[in-house]
Amino acid sequence: MPEVVFLHPDLGIGGAERLVVDAAVALKRRGHTVTMVTSHHDPSHCFQETRDGTLDVVAAGDWLPRSIFGKCYALCAYIRMIYTALYLAWASGIEYDVVICDQISACIPFLRWFGRNAKILFYCHFPDQLLTKRLTWLKKIYRAPIDKLEEKTTGMADMVLVNSNFTANTFKETFPSLADVNPEVLYPSLDVSAFDGDVEPAGDLVPNGINTLFLSINRYERKKNLGLAIEALGELKKLVTAEEWKQTHLIMAGGYDDRVTENKEHYMELRHLTDNLKLNDQVSFLRSFSDAQKLTLLDSCTCLLYTPSNEHFGIVPIESMYMKRPVIAVNSGGPLETVKDCETGFLRASTAEDFAEAMTKFVKDGGLSKKMGQGGHRRVISKFSFEAFGSKLDSIVNNFAK
Numbered sequence: 001m002p003e004v005v006f007l008h009p010d011l012g013i014g015g016a017e018r019l020v021v022d023a024a025v026a027l028k029r030r031g032h033t034v035t036m037v038t039s040h041h042d043p044s045h046c047f048q049e050t051r052d053g054t055l056d057v058v059a060a061g062d063w064l065p066r067s068i069f070g071k072c073y074a075l076c077a078y079i080r081m082i083y084t085a086l087y088l089a090w091a092s093g094i095e096y097d098v099v100i101c102d103q104i105s106a107c108i109p110f111l112r113w114f115g116r117n118a119k120i121l122f123y124c125h126f127p128d129q130l131l132t133k134r135l136t137w138l139k140k141i142y143r144a145p146i147d148k149l150e151e152k153t154t155g156m157a158d159m160v161l162v163n164s165n166f167t168a169n170t171f172k173e174t175f176p177s178l179a180d181v182n183p184e185v186l187y188p189s190l191d192v193s194a195f196d197g198d199v200e201p202a203g204d205l206v207p208n209g210i211n212t213l214f215l216s217i218n219r220y221e222r223k224k225n226l227g228l229a230i231e232a233l234g235e236l237k238k239l240v241t242a243e244e245w246k247q248t249h250l251i252m253a254g255g256y257d258d259r260v261t262e263n264k265e266h267y268m269e270l271r272h273l274t275d276n277l278k279l280n281d282q283v284s285f286l287r288s289f290s291d292a293q294k295l296t297l298l299d300s301c302t303c304l305l306y307t308p309s310n311e312h313f314g315i316v317p318i319e320s321m322y323m324k325r326p327v328i329a330v331n332s333g334g335p336l337e338t339v340k341d342c343e344t345g346f347l348r349a350s351t352a353e354d355f356a357e358a359m360t361k362f363v364k365d366g367g368l369s370k371k372m373g374q375g376g377h378r379r380v381i382s383k384f385s386f387e388a389f390g391s392k393l394d395s396i397v398n399n400f401a402k
Contacts, residue, residue, distance in 0.1 A: 002098050004097070005099050007038075009084075011059075012040070013047060019125070022191050023393055025049055026390030029390065035056045036056065039083070066259070098120075102125060105156075161184050186393060188318070193386075199299045200296050206297075220262070220266045227269075227270060233248075234279060245282075249284065250282060307350070345372060
């Protein structure tokens with residue numbers, strides 16, 4: 001049975017981290033020896049499986065800086081990942097036949113040059129160069145060699161996996177020199193066992209006297225377009241009665257890390273937006289919630305609002321649908337493959353008006369959430385089950401290591 005190492009830059013809380021943790025658990029359950037190697041792992045800010053002994057986690061290189069005077073985050077991330085790869089190859093003593101790395105491909109040549117004769121699989125959540133803006137000539141100069149390095153090193157992997165057909169198409173458009181590389185789609189999945197347990201009472205998480213509860217779950221990052229949910233709630237006020245409005249609420253729940261400047265800045269930006277729209281009584285904010293709290297929030301809500309545009313995949317809509325809660329998402333990217341419009345939720349343009357129009361349906365029709373929620377649950381079971389995900393990955397790894 002091939003021994004597998006997962007190489008991941010920062011094992012915190014996010015969609016990419018959820019995927020690699022699920023992948024590691026899936027392979028371990030099928031008999032593989034699995035180790036996760038990362039540059040940062042904080043037991044107080046991570047998924048439970050990485051701190052309760054389910055998975056073996058080794059951290060190396062956290063002493064390296066995450067930025068240089070608040071700049072050069074990408075360069076520092078590349079250096080940290082390369083260091084972690086060298087640690088794995090030279091100093092870890094870990095036996096492995098397959099390395100699965102993701103997010104940062106710069107580590108691949110070092111694994112190939114200095115590591116043992118192992119197969120290297122790269123999981124591309126989305127091309128890194130598309131996740132940043134180049135608003136100044138200095139930023140363009142800084143990013144040019146990094147972008148070239150990403151393309152070159154991604155092509156050095158033995159195999160590339162992507163999380164959706166949308167990402168596969170984007171991969172082809174972004175990396176023209178890799179025309180001979182055909183990424184295989186491995187949809188992220190849901191480990192439903194984590195969602196089938198008892199749900200804790202809402203307590204103070206959810207305000208009393210609410211009939212329609214909208215929920216947003218995403219990291220406090222500007223690219224997630226979280227302001228859309230708040231602006232849509234402001235538009236919703238114009239479409240419902242005063243009594244309906246009093247019984248409507250939005251919870252903004254998101255991953256938050258004090259070490260990340262953008263998390264802190266964007267959280268305050270959203271608070272200011274809420275204040276400017278005079279929505280303070282209708283909006284609550286929650287930062288860095290636990291897995292148990294997430295289950296409670298999903299169980300308590302009427303509908304999930306998923307606001308990113310061109311999201312590569314997006315695991316939160318899958319979680320919501322499994323919990324029998326419909327989703328309103330932007331009609332681009334991954335949600336086009338996960339959310340069935342008008343059956344498991346609504347796909348809408350990225351405008352406050354369009355989102356508000358869909359939200360109104362749940363305020364006016366008390367039975368719509370249950371009806372669509374049942375359809376969403378069935379869709380997740382049939383298309384995005386943990387069993388299907390694990391079986392496909394296990395087959396890939398076993399064939400890979402031959």
